[in-house]
Amino acid sequence: MAENRYPNLTWQQTSLGRWDREVDEAERFYTLLAKSCEGSGRMFFAITGFVSVSVQTADSITEEVAKRLEEALRSAWLRLRYDYPTIASQVKYDEHEKVWKKLYTPFYEDDVEVQTKEWLGKTFVPINPGVSGLDWCNSDPPAPKVPTLFVITPTDTKSLEDNVLRRDLVIRSPHDTMDGIGTLQLLNNLLAHAAQAYENPGAWKPPPPGSEFRNLSPPIRVAASIPPILSLKLQQDLQDLIAGNAALRQEVDVLSVPFKSGPTVPGKHQRIALEIPASDTARLLSASKSLGATITHIYHAAIAIAVRDFQKAGPRARTGRYITYSLINERPKCNGDYSTSKHAAAVYHSVSGNHLAIDLTIPSDTDEAMNEEQAREEFRAVVQQMKSYYHSIRDSPDNLALSPSFWSMGTPHVPDPTSTNIPIPPPNNTPSVSISSMGVVDKIIRPQHGALKADNPWVTGEELGTGLGLFLGTWKGNLNLSAAYNDAWHDKETVEEFVKHCQDVVWKGLALNEE
Template sequence: MLSAHDHLLWRQTTPGRWERDLDEAEQCYTSLERAYEGTGRHFFAISGHISLSVAIDRSSSRSKIEARVRESLLRAWVKLRYDHPTIASWVEYDIKEKKCKKIYEALQNIDSEDDWMIDTFILVSNGQTGAEWCNSDPPVPRLPTLFLVKPPLDVQGDATVRYDLVLRCHHDIIDGVGTLHLLDNLFKHASESYANLRSFVRPRFGDECINLSPPFRVVAGIPTEMTAKQKAECEEIVSHNASLRKNVELATVPFKAGIEKPGAHQRVALKLPKEKTSRVLQACKKIGVSVTHAYHAAIAISLRDVQERKTEDRTVRYINYCLINERSHCKEPYSTPQHAATVYHSVSGKSLIVDMTVPAMNKQNEDDSTEKERRREEFTRVALRMKNHYLDIRNDADHLPMTPYYWSMNTPEYLDPSSHANPPIPSPNQTPSASISSMGIVDQIISPTQGPFELDNPWVTGEELGTGFGLFLGTWRGQLTLSGAYNDAWHDEEEVMAFLNRCNDVVCQGLDL
């Protein structure tokens, strides 16, 4: 296997410089960024957020604890670079070989280590919270960077030091679940550093290259060639997906027309109380679906509900895809948090479709008891449809070896920078949809308490530069959060919050809560 994947293995090309080719998942995100380069923004760039607090003991002061927290996190970041050197890697285009490569350059001395720390660990103190800062069109530096945001004091005399921590990173370096694992690893180191500031020993950089992460194709043992059967199936999938859009009206996200260039990425969120979350989870189990299936069903139904009503009933089709965390299919230690800074997920091949009826404008409203029962039945049907689609992927023995092809299906051409310095910005998608990414039970990935650090409100988004919605679902300490990413060129906060609330209402009504 290794010889077949030689081009995907890290190799030293000059002293201290390591390179490898990208696999199809990484190339997809790199090519999307390149396609939208003319916007000055980075498609699907990762924002990983978490809030932290540390109590101020009576023997100390706010300024001393703040300094200790900052120093502990900085030292943890240095240790993280040794454990996960991929966080200091980047992608560049090799003009000679006409392809993209992932690059890592080892630290040569203390000065270069200090320069890296200054460049990639940045304090933000401008009166914003971390969430507000993330919605202010923040930069995506060349290398993964931690921004330590100091929020305004909520209460005068609060005996707690609070910060919001934000990781900004290109998506060809790390994915959403990987970001959560990386944050957990960071705070494990920070906890140790906080307790032992005086005895801190810097990692001995020089051999950290052994920890560079290979791409998904290698660690999942995916063959270089598909079988004849798999190739035929891929061709059938392409044809099938194309046919799904013919002679049918699509359920699309309404957006402001006439704007050609993306604006700033934004995120809004809806958090359910613990009691409501518990009731949702229990009701989902009762009908045999997961909370992800339920909210994915709600997205499809909510999208149908915002379509214009006309004089007669008509059918619309929801089309989307699934993202699947594939770390469990990777060989050890790549299946573990030791290799968090990676793109170890797949995308579904066959499109997910749900056909639904948009009722005529004169039909009964949703408060009618018959209509409520019809909607509950519809919700169960759609949720089970979602469940079956996810199960079809999980049970498909050919899914893994075919994932590189699925990624390639969605990858735009990467235009050579030497001949296309400024590629034209893609036109806005006129039939946008709404997708969902499930982070699962986040406190099973990130420990809420780590030494003196109390952690809260972890979330991840990918920079949205399109006309659709990207929804994210996760549970933290018994509270479910549904968040939405959108672009402010085509949508506003009130509109997206209304959509999130509609999705939640659909779930609650469908589960008879």
């Protein structure tokens, strides 16, 4: 069994009744990234998972109906604690053993009611901020050390007039506890439990405290049975890959997204979104399939061209190189239940090790713009490069085995994990634009759970760097293209311009504007 190969990564009950295990490379990456930026007062890549939930009532909305929904959500959140006890865990540094550990403490049987009330008081937070949930997420919300559910009463008078009770649900969590896909899975199960509790209040009863330890999620090394030691061949492959990635940046103008210079400390994480109507999304899907490409390939290609287009033209044309990587959801490669939503509160994704380089021409300030046919040919050529790259990662027999090494190479060095005065890393002067695809989100979150209707689900990671993070997902046939950025280095208008330009590149490249 994988657990036997990794005794240090297997949950163990200590003499204090607490459960703990060491973190693996993926979890440690997110832990130390957050630790390195702790001095900013914010949490790098903190997860924000959002969904709007509504209930149609027969009569006018009363305080009793609102309380019934809140109690249903509270019961559902407590039920998730037993389904996914990892949401009540926290990563801490063990000063004695000099390792980072994930810790979980169950409720004690003789004090379960008090402890339950205390935990819910800290992690189930109804608020009425006077703004929509979307605006609240852009207002520098708290980033708790453990996953927390915020239940937001939005300012939507129209829904009240239509006898529709609505709440915006926001999960905020450290990224070393869960990832994007897992957060969406968690929200779906939250709504399923809430629908049952709304229909039959009090029907669910908590199991005996402590019995939930069986549901504690292991790290991906265990879940996917990643070998503990690289073979000699893979060790050599890793060295070749490192050398190859380094060579991509030599004697070349590496393209990066422009940002405001000056600030040295991150400001507020922000998110903007562009929604593509279902009719246009259907046309986009059809055009993508005609090229044998996915929407992810299409938009990643558009990002490369958009980054090139945002470069400042000079007196002579020059070549710029866009260098990128891909994020991979590894749940399908995990064993048994680890591949399912039964282990949503886990970090089960990886990054590609080998990078992709795309060379693009930056025209001079006197060159004529490409005509439509030339632009279309360039776009389709980049799409094919993206497609080949993604397929090489998908079909690689070694990327998953090498992924712990990739995480380790990117992990920030924190000399003293116990320090509370760690200098914030300087801004990255060559930031990239990444893309994460959530796929068809209504295959993860059902639009209807009993009386509860879900709408506008999305997820993002807190951006505290100079780069941009783009996210793709479809919901009820509509494509959603969003961007996460930090307002210390980017203005909303500029990011919106970039996202819209990506959209224009796609539409022109696929000749959708001619239909």
